[in-house]
Amino acid sequence: MILTNARVLTFDRANRVLANACVEIGADGTIGAINPEAPPDPAETVDAAGRLLMPALINCHTHLYSTLARGLALPGRPPKTFPQILRKLWWRVDSALNEEDVYYSALAGLIDSAKSGVGTLLDHHSSPNACGGILDRIEQAFREVGLRGALCYETTGRNGARKAMDGIRENVRFIERCRRGDGLIGASFGLHAAFTLSDSLLRRAAEANRSLHSCFHIHLAEHACDRGAVSRLAAAGILDERTLAAHCLHLGKRDIARLTRYGVNAIHNPQSNCNNAVGTAGLPALMRAGVAVGLGSDGYSPRMWDEFKTAAHLQKLRARDPRVGLAEAYAAAFLNNRAIVEKIWGVRIGRIETGAQADLILVDYFPPTPLSPDNLAAHLLYGISNAPVDSLIVNGRFVVHNRQCVTVDERAVAEKAAQQTRSLWRRIETSCPP
Numbered sequence: 001m002i003l004t005n006a007r008v009l010t011f012d013r014a015n016r017v018l019a020n021a022c023v024e025i026g027a028d029g030t031i032g033a034i035n036p037e038a039p040p041d042p043a044e045t046v047d048a049a050g051r052l053l054m055p056a057l058i059n060c061h062t063h064l065y066s067t068l069a070r071g072l073a074l075p076g077r078p079p080k081t082f083p084q085i086l087r088k089l090w091w092r093v094d095s096a097l098n099e100e101d102v103y104y105s106a107l108a109g110l111i112d113s114a115k116s117g118v119g120t121l122l123d124h125h126s127s128p129n130a131c132g133g134i135l136d137r138i139e140q141a142f143r144e145v146g147l148r149g150a151l152c153y154e155t156t157g158r159n160g161a162r163k164a165m166d167g168i169r170e171n172v173r174f175i176e177r178c179r180r181g182d183g184l185i186g187a188s189f190g191l192h193a194a195f196t197l198s199d200s201l202l203r204r205a206a207e208a209n210r211s212l213h214s215c216f217h218i219h220l221a222e223h224a225c226d227r228g229a230v231s232r233l234a235a236a237g238i239l240d241e242r243t244l245a246a247h248c249l250h251l252g253k254r255d256i257a258r259l260t261r262y263g264v265n266a267i268h269n270p271q272s273n274c275n276n277a278v279g280t281a282g283l284p285a286l287m288r289a290g291v292a293v294g295l296g297s298d299g300y301s302p303r304m305w306d307e308f309k310t311a312a313h314l315q316k317l318r319a320r321d322p323r324v325g326l327a328e329a330y331a332a333a334f335l336n337n338r339a340i341v342e343k344i345w346g347v348r349i350g351r352i353e354t355g356a357q358a359d360l361i362l363v364d365y366f367p368p369t370p371l372s373p374d375n376l377a378a379h380l381l382y383g384i385s386n387a388p389v390d391s392l393i394v395n396g397r398f399v400v401h402n403r404q405c406v407t408v409d410e411r412a413v414a415e416k417a418a419q420q421t422r423s424l425w426r427r428i429e430t431s432c433p434p
Contacts, residue, residue: 001025001396002040006048006362007371010034010352011055011334015373023053025358029396032354048362051390055350056119056359057304058337061217061246061267061296064123064138065102067109068421069093072428082223082278091158096427097127102134104417106141111410112302114399117389119148119359120341120349122244122296124190124217126154131166135174139185146399146407148183148359150345152190152217157201164201168208175214183357184395186345188244193219194229202236215242215344220266221255222247223278230255239264242344246296248286249279260290265340268332270310272298280318283311283328294340295332305385308333312381330377362391 003025008018022040024032069089079085097105102125113121127134135151142149151174155167171189178187189209191197197205209216216238220229227250233239241263248259248266259266268281286293297307308329315325338350348356365387371379392400399407 002036002045003048003053003360003362004040004045005050006053007050007367008034008352009052009054009376011338012351012353015376017371017373017376020050021053023352023360025360025393025396027396029358031352031356031358034352034354050366052363052365052367052384052387053352054361054363054384055334055338055352056361056392056394057117057333058341058350059113059118059121059297059302059304059307060265060294060337060340061244061269061298062109062121062123063125063299064106064109064121064141065094065097065125065127066090066299067105067112068101068417068424072425075429082276083225085276092428092431093424094126094154095128095159096424096431097130098424099130099134099137101420101424102127102130103137103141104413104420106138107144107408107413108417109299109302110141110145110147111405111408111413114145114147114392114405115389115403116303116305117361117363117392118302118304119361119392119394119399120347121147122150122188122217122341124152124154124246126156126192128159128163128166131163131170133170133173135170135187136177142185144408145405146394146397148185148347148349148357148394150186150188150341152188154190154192155201155205156192156196157198158192158196165204168205171205171214172208172212175209175212183347186347188215188217188344191216191218191238193222193226194232195226199232199236202232202238206237215240215244217244218246220245220248221250222273222276224250226250230258234258234262241265244294244340244344246298247273247278247281248291249273249281256286256289256291259286263292265292265294265336265343267294267296267340268311269296269298269300269307270314271307272300274310274314275300280314282318283315283332284319284324287328287331292336292340293328293332294337295329304333309381309385326377326381330380334380358393358396360393361389364388364390
């Protein structure tokens with residue numbers, strides 16, 4: 001297949017903007033020639049009609065199981081603090097999930113992600129009463145929609161020793177299974193957060209992962225209750241250059257220095273942080289210190305465009321300086337996310353260059369002002385991020401085309417998900433004290 005008549009944002013080393021170009025996609029799902037010399041065969045071409053062609057977006061930290069909690073109302077006073085939000089909402093939701101809930105929550109969340117231009121998601125899952133084999137059901141949803149992903153199960157001590165070991169076993173099982181994978185689905189070793197993991201449980205997880213050489217995916221310093229976590233995780237052998245540490249808000253100078261020394265990847269989740277009122281990561285300071293900062297949604301929204309915009313605006317507000325924010329948000333979303341995926345998974349995405357994976361989006365953006373490498377970040381913030389996504393291609397195949405998901409029946413999935421939700425919400429309500 002050859003995409004023709006596209007305005008191409010390459011995001012390659014030269015960060016080229018090609019006004020009218022053709023991009024070849026091979027049968028193996030990789031990008032071939034850009035502007036191939038031979039005239040394209042009309043039978044093998046797709047006319048982009050002047051739309052913007054760019055790499056698909058990446059979500060470096062999400063919770064697909066949160067999809068069926070959208071609109072859920074709990075009785076009594078609303079939670080006031082983040083620990084209360086966990087206890088009253090999320091720990092009740094994940095404890096109530098069954099296998100079908102997990103599957104349809106993932107399926108609906110992946111459709112939403114695909115239609116907003118996200119091609120890769122790094123998911124962090126929890127369902128303590130549906131643990132063994134559950135990552136296979138999430139993988140099934142990924143394959144049916146056609147997206148790329150890396151999955152893990154949240155190991156925690158909050159549900160007792162037996163379920164903690166169940167979590168470790170599910171991570172080990174899935175990591176071993178993904179060693180024989182095809183590059184579309186990968187695995188990491190999931191941990192909740194240090195404040196729900198004892199030192200002995202952290203050591204058990206590190207020991208279980210020693211021969212697997214997988215990366216750890218954990219929440220870190222999202223709230224003040226997790227202060228001191230960096231030193232505990234370092235002592236347990238959890239931190240290295242492939243560790244995904246979501247949030248990284250409540251950090252001291254020594255913590256930041258440790259993250260830099262170990263090469264930890266800090267994943268910023270701005271909209272979730274705002275929603276939970278837990279604080280805002282200082283992206284300029286983290287990046288100046290040499291911390292690799294990526295961008296995720298924490299399950300708040302499927303739209304990584306909105307995370308990018310929120311990240312830029314929050315940094316301006318935090319610093320009370322309109323000059324900051326855009327460069328850091330741009331680096332996190334479009335440069336660091338792809339580097340993190342390649343580092344932990346070995347998959348080359350996030351660029352349009354020969355040999356990279358053909359994970360691409362066509363955007364209905366026809367720039368009314370000059371577009372160049374020098375002003376690309378501003379176009380992304382003020383224009384491209386607001387434009388509709390016409391098509392998404394993952395691994396060389398259309399997942400969304402003409403704004404419709406072509407791999408699954410969106411309406412049928414939504415109807416089934418709504419049925420599952422009604423039953424799930426009833427179970428959650430019965431778990432709430434009167």
